[in-house]
Amino acid sequence: MNRLIMITNKQKLLILAISVIFIILSAALISMLEFPKTKINDIPTKPQNLSGSQKDNKRLKEILSSIVPGxxxxxxxxxxxKTSSSKNPAGTLDVRPANIQNSGDSLSYDTIYSDEEYLRPIYVNSWKQAYYRGWLYLPRKLIYARHNLFAYTGNSANILDIEGELGFYPNISIDNENYLNFLIYDFDLENAVKRGNRIVFFGKPLKKGVQIVSIKKEDINNYENYNNIIVQLCTPAGYELDYQNIALGNTGKTPEDYGIDDDTVLTYSENNSDLTKQNVRLRQELTHYISDSSQEIYFQQNGGYQTSDVLDTNIDLEEAFNSSKPLGHKLLYNNLKYKSPVYHPDWKKNYDLEWCYLPRKIYLNMKEIFVLPSDTDVLNDLYGELGFFEKSPSINKKNAGFFIKNFSVDSVHLFENNIIVTGTPCRKGVQIISIPKTTLAKNTDFAVRLVTKDLCEIDADVLKN
Known part of the structure; x- marks a missing residue:
């Protein structure tokens, strides 16, 4: 009985000691909060009640700082x-045409969304409204523009960012727990094949359209044992048009910094008139980066930056190729190891030349072939916008030149008013070729079509002769 009483007293003493310590610590904390020590280098607290001009100034500066890297x-x-300062990050490989049609297994999929008339936007106003999420970040916009295949990954916030950055809002529920879901642009999907951790979608490229396809994770053998899934978009003969590596689980990469810096956006002039003038300048500067319209801008091969309707005509490529005549071409520049940047500091230096204008940058990065302008200044601007600052050859006025990305040219053929450039798609590389104008009809618009060896058109441009 005495033993029980002794334990109880010890407990009481312990509780009392803890209570005294708690009271002392609380008093010290309250004292620190009421009388903070002032340091010379303390950052001033952010103003809680901003005037209209100050709010405007803060938002404009934040938007501008969220577009380009610091x-x-x-x-x-x-x-x-992701973005990297290395031209050749670890694991970068050139992929041969996929050859698993016969060695792989057929993979079933469900099309949970489809719109055959859909055109991709190259600018939507929601990007500006969600600048704080990185939706205006130039390197990311260019990375997204270069791909037609996207995997839904992660939680609802990830899904929001994928669709938000694309300006694509299908308004459907995505189940990422039990399914692998893929968004595919401009593609007529014919079948899917799996082998190991590799999924290949076979089909033909189109000029418009979007679909979301869903695959059960349980249909991928040993799915839970893989660190990543490799997904490819290929022509019927297996030429790769696009790919995405999906990291399963935590990749260990840190989130990208979109450049928003509160320290730089909270400095205000004491003169309200000066602040108003600064806001006018900031709005003007912003128009060199993004559209000041609330209307969406769409990518069209024959619209926006084209002035010809020659691309409106659909042709039977197999019939056209078989009826065509070969055109001799010269390879003026050939670097299949060249990697196009997603950001170059010279773009910001020349922002007033529209080298940073997002709709234009997205448009250019959706394309693979460019008819080179004959005007030297316009040509240098195009090279600058593309981030191509290599020493390149001049093109004789008697010839027409073409700048071609991510493609190895085999031959050039002429059929009526169509110039058919055939070859093999690559993950990187640049070639500049020329053809003689003497064989081309004068005062004629020609459709220049970039075509795979199995005669799938992947891009086009216009040559005005």
Whole structure:
């Protein structure tokens, strides 16, 4: 009985000691909060009640600072669609035409969304409204523009960012727990094949359209044992048009910094008139980066930056190729290891030349072939916008030149008013070729079509002769 009483007293003493310590610590904390020590280098507290001009100034500066990186480094896309300062991040490989049609297994999929008439936007106003989420970040916009295949990954916030950055809002429920879901642009999906951790979608490229396809995770053998899934978009003969590596679980990568810096956006002039003038200048500067319209701008091969309707005509490529005549071409520049940047500091230096204008940058990065302008200044602007600052050859006025990305040219053929450039798609590389104008009818618009060896058109441009 005495033993029980002794234990109880010890407990009481312990509780009392803890209570005294708690009271002392609480008093010290309250004292620190009421009388904070002032340091010379303390950052001033952010103003809680901003005037209208100050709010406007803060937002304009935040939007501008969210578009381009803070560091003056050339950035590239890595294997997982992140930015990298390395031209050749670890794991970058040139992929041969997929050959698993016979060795792989057929894979079933459900099309949970489809719109055959859909056109991709190259600008939507929601990007400006969600600048704080990185939806205006130039390197990311270019990375997204270069791909037609997207995997839904992660939670609802990830899904929001994928669709938000694309300006695509299908308004359907996505189940990422039990399914692998893929968004595919401009593609007529014919079948899917799996082998190991690799999924290949076979079909033909189109000029418009979007679909979301869903695959059960349980249909991928040993899915839970893989670190990543490799997904490819291929022509019927297996030429790769696009790919995405999906990291399963935590990749260990830190989130990208979109450049918003509160320290730089909270400095205000004491003169309200000066602040108003500064806001006018900021709005003007912003128009060099993004559209000041609330209307969406869409990508069209024959619209926006084209002035010809020659691309409106659909042709039977197999019949056209078989009826065509070969055109001799010269390979003026050939670097199949060249990697196009997703950010170059010279773009910001020349922002007033529209080198940073997002709709234009997105448009250019959706394309693979460019008819080179004969005007030297216009040509240099195009090279600058593309981030191509290599020493390149001049083109004789008697010839027409073409700048071609991510493609190895085999031959050039002429059929009526169509110039058919055939070859093999690549993950990187640049070629500049020329053809003689003497064989082309004068005062004629020609459709220049970039075509795979199995005669699938992947891009086009217009040559005005």
């Amino acid at each position: 560091d003056n480094k050339i950035l590239y896309e890595d294997d997982f669609r």
